[in-house]
Amino acid sequence: MNVGSEHKLCVLKAEYDRDGFVVVRGFLSDAEVRELRGRALPLADRMTSEDHSAGKYKNVMKSLHHYDSYLDAQLKRGKHVQFLEQLLGGEVEGLSVAWFGRPEGDPQGIGPHIDAVGRDGDSKGGVTIWFALDPVNIKNGCLQYLPGSHRQDYANVMPIPNIDQESTDVIAAELEPGDAVVHSARTVHWSGGNHSDEPRDAVSFFYTCPGDSVVHQASGFH
Numbered sequence: 001m002n003v004g005s006e007h008k009l010c011v012l013k014a015e016y017d018r019d020g021f022v023v024v025r026g027f028l029s030d031a032e033v034r035e036l037r038g039r040a041l042p043l044a045d046r047m048t049s050e051d052h053s054a055g056k057y058k059n060v061m062k063s064l065h066h067y068d069s070y071l072d073a074q075l076k077r078g079k080h081v082q083f084l085e086q087l088l089g090g091e092v093e094g095l096s097v098a099w100f101g102r103p104e105g106d107p108q109g110i111g112p113h114i115d116a117v118g119r120d121g122d123s124k125g126g127v128t129i130w131f132a133l134d135p136v137n138i139k140n141g142c143l144q145y146l147p148g149s150h151r152q153d154y155a156n157v158m159p160i161p162n163i164d165q166e167s168t169d170v171i172a173a174e175l176e177p178g179d180a181v182v183h184s185a186r187t188v189h190w191s192g193g194n195h196s197d198e199p200r201d202a203v204s205f206f207y208t209c210p211g212d213s214v215v216h217q218a219s220g221f222h
């Protein structure tokens with residue numbers, strides 16, 4: 001996708017501002033997906049065997065950029081950085097690269113949460129761009145969002161209580177490899193278990209927005 005087109009950017013920005021997340025189709029080329037997979041998955045495998053996992057989530061590895069120079073460069077200067085800055089209308093600062101695996105048959109999803117909260121209610125906080133490395137869908141545990149939730153205040157706890165995950169308002173971000181979904185750190189999101197026989201791998205990049213007058217609290221995942 002040519003995300004440089006001003007009209008497309010305006011459409012994506014309007015959607016992001018309204019819903020607190022936006023799907024960007026075909027952000028990465030096939031070659032870029034191969035490169036990201038080739039860097040992240042073997043590293044995640046190695047880290048799994050050394051047990052670096054994020055608490056109770058054995059298929060989540062954060063801070064990958066500390067172990068791989070390509071991922072570190074992507075966090076700082078990947079083509080998505082300029083895109084995020086255009087989308088948000090301000091600078092972003094890279095905090096972490098994470099692998100979110102959901103192997104076939106893994107029943108463990110991730111409950112409703114936000115990624116960070118600001119001190120003031122109207123802060124944009126941070127932003128995550130999540131790249132699908134496999135086809136991701138409701139059956140293998142894609143991300144799901146509560147649209148507009150970025151405009152409300154939720155506790156930075158996991159799971160956030162009393163979220164109706166069956167609500168007809170909920171949007172499932174079903175993606176193909178190379179598609180991305182961008183969400184505000186204030187948007188309530190979650191993912192289900194993998195009830196399919198296909199793996200679901202993803203890599204996310206998490207940024208704070210230094211221009212916002214906010215104290216950031218990164219979640220357990222970032």
Ligand SMILES: O=C(O)CCC(=O)C(=O)O
Pocket residue numbers: 100110115128130141142143189190191202204221
């Ligand atoms: O990939 C997932 O299942 C969850 C990802 C997530 O919560 C995030 O990127 O903030």
